[in-house]
Amino acid sequence: SAVISQKPSRDICQRGTSLTIQCQVDSQVTMMFWYRQQPGQSLTLIATANQGSEATYESGFVIDKFPISRPNLTFSTLTVSNMSPEDSSIYLCSVAGTGSTKNIQYFGAGTRLSVL
Amino acid sequence: AQTVTQSQPEMSVQEAETVTLSCTYDTSENNYYLFWYKQPPSRQMILVIRQEAYKQQNATENRFSVNFQKAAKSFSLKISDSQLGDTAMYFCAFSFSGNTPLVFGKGTRLSVIA
Numbered sequence: 733s734a735v736i737s738q739k740p741s742r743d744i745c746q747r748g749t750s751l752t753i754q755c756q757v758d759s760q761v762t763m764m765f766w767y768r769q770q771p772g773q774s775l776t777l778i779a780t781a782n783q784g785s786e787a788t789y790e791s792g793f794v795i796d797k798f799p800i801s802r803p804n805l806t807f808s809t810l811t812v813s814n815m816s817p818e819d820s821s822i823y824l825c826s827v828a829g830t831g832s833t834k835n836i837q838y839f840g841a842g843t844r845l846s847v848l
Numbered sequence: 849a850q851t852v853t854q855s856q857p858e859m860s861v862q863e864a865e866t867v868t869l870s871c872t873y874d875t876s877e878n879n880y881y882l883f884w885y886k887q888p889p890s891r892q893m894i895l896v897i898r899q900e901a902y903k904q905q906n907a908t909e910n911r912f913s914v915n916f917q918k919a920a921k922s923f924s925l926k927i928s929d930s931q932l933g934d935t936a937m938y939f940c941a942f943s944f945s946g947n948t949p950l951v952f953g954k955g956t957r958l959s960v961i962a
Contacts, residue, residue, distance in 0.1 A: 763947045774939060774952045775893075822891055828946025835881050835900075835946045839893035 733829045734759055738840030745815055745847050752811045753843045755825035760805035762828075765837070766798075769822040778823075781808050815847045850875045852942050854953035861930045862961055868915075869925045869956045871940030878902075881943050882916065882923045883950070888936040896938070899923065930960045 735758040745751050755764065763782055767775040779787040779800055787800040802808045812819050822844050826837045851874045861867035873882070884896040899907045899916050907914050911931075915924045927934055940953040 765949050769891075774954045775950070776952075777949045780949060824893065826893075826950070833946075835943070836883070836895060836898060837943070837946060837950055838895070839885075842891045842893075844891065 733833050733836070734761065734827050734838040736825060736827060736838060736840040738825055738843060740843055741841060742844040743846070745845065747816050747847055749815055750811055750813045751815065751845060752809050753823055753825075755808050755810075755840050757806045757827050759830055761830075762805070764802065764808045765826045766800065766808075766810045767824045767826065769824065769842075771821070775824065778810070812845065815845075817847045820845055820847045850880075850942050850951045852940050852951050852953040854940050854956050856956045857954070858957045858959070860959040860961055861927075863930055863932060865930055866926060866928045867930055867958065869927075869938055869940075869958065871923045871925070871953055873921050873923060873940070873942050875921070875942065877944065879944070881945070882914075883941045883943070884912070884914070884923075884925045885939045885941060886934075886936045887939065887955075888933075893939075897925065927958075932960050932962060934958060935960045 737756040739754045766778040769775045777790050778793045779789045781787045781800050781802040783802045799811045822842045824842045826839045829836045853872045880901045882899045886894045886896050897909045897912050911928045913926045937955045939955045941950040943950045
């Protein structure tokens with residue numbers, strides 16, 4: 733399996749500000765995924781982060797709003813920029829396991845973001 | 849594009865009883881993986897069970913089992929001897945591999961009643 737440390741666990745932010753969410757994995761992984769879960773909704777993929785290349789964003793998500801860094805094989809950050817109340821969501825990162833669990837994705841504990 | 853449909857927004861079950869959550873999916877590919885994840889109020893996504901499409905045998909994990917019908921593109925989850933701790937949102941999900949993103953259904957909110 734994979735153990736993911738995601739920080740912060742929650743934050744309350746003012747509109748117009750930015751928040752950076754961190755995910756640290758206990759093993760080297762090729763891909764990291766960032767998802768958004770709006771209140772009462774399912775998970776929607778924001779982007780896929782591959783180390784050493786630009787993140788690939790899904791339709792409806794843009795790099796200027798959700799810049800992602802992937803400096804090495806164990807770490808990634810997602811920034812939510814110029815926040816508005818509509819950005820209030822849970823943000824989760826995930827990675828695949830290794831060995832026999834390589835086709836399973838494991839999740840961080842999530843970041844609950846509230847924008848006032 | 850792949851889609852996952854969960855047609856039961858909410859369900860409830862008495863403690864110690866059995867409940868089945870439904871999931872259907874759509875793909876034109878032959879090799880893929882299906883999952884059930886549990887999300888309690890703590891919001892942590894927890895893997896409940898997985899099924900490889902190339903395996904005909906239904907996966908089982910303790911009180912949790914699936915009924916995988918590949919031709920019908922159906923993947924239901926059965927929870928036996930329901931416990932209060934099973935109360936959570938349950939998401940059905942699809943992927944081609946660990947290095948491809950998951951596609952999620954809308955979820956089923958399960959309440960276990962004492």
